[in-house]
Amino acid sequence: MKPGKAATLTITLLITLLFAVSAGCIGTGQQPPASPVVTAVAAPAADCPPLVFTDQEFAFELRRTLSAAYSGEADIGECLATASRIEEGDVESWYREWNRTADAIRTAGDESLAAGHRVSAREAYYRAATYYRTAEFFLHGDPADPRIVETWGKSRDSFRDALALDAVPCEIVAIPYEHTTLPGYFYAADGSGTPRPLLIVQTGFDGCQEELHPYAMEGIKRGYNVLTFEGPGQGEVIRIQHIPFRPDWENVIGPVVAYAVSRPDVDEDRIALWGISLGGYLAPRGAAYEHRIAALVADGGTYDVGLTLLRNLQKEGGAAANLTREDLQEWLQTDPAEFNDAIREAMAHDTGTRWLNENGMFVFNAGSPAQFWAKWMDFSLAGIAEEIRCPTLVSAGAIDHFDPDWVQAQALYAHLTCERELMVFSDEYGAGSHCQIGAFAQSFAAKFDWLDDTMGIRG
Numbered sequence: 001m002k003p004g005k006a007a008t009l010t011i012t013l014l015i016t017l018l019f020a021v022s023a024g025c026i027g028t029g030q031q032p033p034a035s036p037v038v039t040a041v042a043a044p045a046a047d048c049p050p051l052v053f054t055d056q057e058f059a060f061e062l063r064r065t066l067s068a069a070y071s072g073e074a075d076i077g078e079c080l081a082t083a084s085r086i087e088e089g090d091v092e093s094w095y096r097e098w099n100r101t102a103d104a105i106r107t108a109g110d111e112s113l114a115a116g117h118r119v120s121a122r123e124a125y126y127r128a129a130t131y132y133r134t135a136e137f138f139l140h141g142d143p144a145d146p147r148i149v150e151t152w153g154k155s156r157d158s159f160r161d162a163l164a165l166d167a168v169p170c171e172i173v174a175i176p177y178e179h180t181t182l183p184g185y186f187y188a189a190d191g192s193g194t195p196r197p198l199l200i201v202q203t204g205f206d207g208c209q210e211e212l213h214p215y216a217m218e219g220i221k222r223g224y225n226v227l228t229f230e231g232p233g234q235g236e237v238i239r240i241q242h243i244p245f246r247p248d249w250e251n252v253i254g255p256v257v258a259y260a261v262s263r264p265d266v267d268e269d270r271i272a273l274w275g276i277s278l279g280g281y282l283a284p285r286g287a288a289y290e291h292r293i294a295a296l297v298a299d300g301g302t303y304d305v306g307l308t309l310l311r312n313l314q315k316e317g318g319a320a321a322n323l324t325r326e327d328l329q330e331w332l333q334t335d336p337a338e339f340n341d342a343i344r345e346a347m348a349h350d351t352g353t354r355w356l357n358e359n360g361m362f363v364f365n366a367g368s369p370a371q372f373w374a375k376w377m378d379f380s381l382a383g384i385a386e387e388i389r390c391p392t393l394v395s396a397g398a399i400d401h402f403d404p405d406w407v408q409a410q411a412l413y414a415h416l417t418c419e420r421e422l423m424v425f426s427d428e429y430g431a432g433s434h435c436q437i438g439a440f441a442q443s444f445a446a447k448f449d450w451l452d453d454t455m456g457i458r459g
Helices: 005-022 056-071 076-084 091-114 118-136 146-164 209-221 235-239 250-261 279-289 307-315 325-333 337-347 351-364 369-376 404-415 440-455
Strands: 170-177 180-187 196-202 225-229 266-276 295-299 392-397 420-425
Touching: 056 076, 056 118, 056 209, 056 351, 056 440, 076 091, 076 118, 091 118, 091 146, 118 146, 118 209, 146 209, 146 235, 170 250, 180 209, 180 235, 180 250, 196 209, 196 250, 196 279, 209 225, 209 266, 209 440, 225 250, 250 266, 250 279, 266 279, 266 440, 279 295, 279 392, 279 404, 295 440, 307 325, 307 404, 325 369, 337 351, 337 369, 351 369, 392 404, 392 440, 404 420, 420 440
Parallel strands: 196 225, 196 266, 266 295, 295 392, 392 420
Antiparallel strands: 170 180, 180 225
């Protein structure tokens, strides 16, 4: 199907506007519709106050980096000083200043270690890992940029150097997957080798598993063993192995669970899966087919990537009123120049739109915005969510700019037939953002309490 000229112009205009909105924090101006919730939802704020930057994508990523301070993997003064040197909206300036800070903290760690101060070295290495990861974030416009692998590698090396100095038992693992392996970390609650409940934690669209360390430590505190991993499109798997994202994530989760149950220190009857950000689609997709999973956290819940886009187009009426998902995807697969030109024009004027499409093309190995969106529209739980059998927690933020009015989370919740809960976080105390970034204390308390109750963990 090739839309006529009028429909094409409508589609490109609306998609451009959609990206511009989704790139930053927005307010609904009204209370979200009533839904079953665990956490009471206060009236959401009208918008997100700027944090150093007025550029909303920069402000959000700064908040993300600051949130690592909760677990000692960033420091507020270092973050604010670095941000103050960055030119608004300039991704080269962003890379340069975060890399500079990371190098300085890494050097401080090396000096501490050489002097025999292992605790100071460990803490510096964890912070350096965070800052290198932040520096690399906006570099994906040129997949051949050598700084991507170089800076990511410095982040991983710093993280592993910190792990080597940490008292928590952690094993670097390779998970068999098709004709290769997936990288993972297995954190043990103690060194006894006793079978324990296992929490598998995975990231989403743009994360690396080293960023999941705070989640792992919270699990360890509560008596879980924790396994993190990276799959296609993520971390090492896209940067080194060049394996892009795939929508049928059950073919990823299956091997991960198979590896887990092969370990003698895992209680195979108590395996939980927690997916973060786009992991709120990936983990449910895996759980729909992998019934050895005993509990699922979709954080935040994602039902259908193309759902919001398609509905916005249909609301416009005219030539787009009867547009189907298949029509839109088929058109995008033709790699229409008018679509790509409109998106690239929007990318030139908005950091969030630029990042979304550049990272999307990077992790999907797509040559254009249209090719990226055509592939991303395959990420749907329609007719699949109903197959999830284990108790499921769907979370959302009241002002999550990636899921305004938590439409995606509600759609996933509505299609579940298993035992389920919907947990919506108010922004009254700053927890209403995407995946509760910047409010880990509230986030971990509520979500782990649900998980502990579901998994029968006490004490």
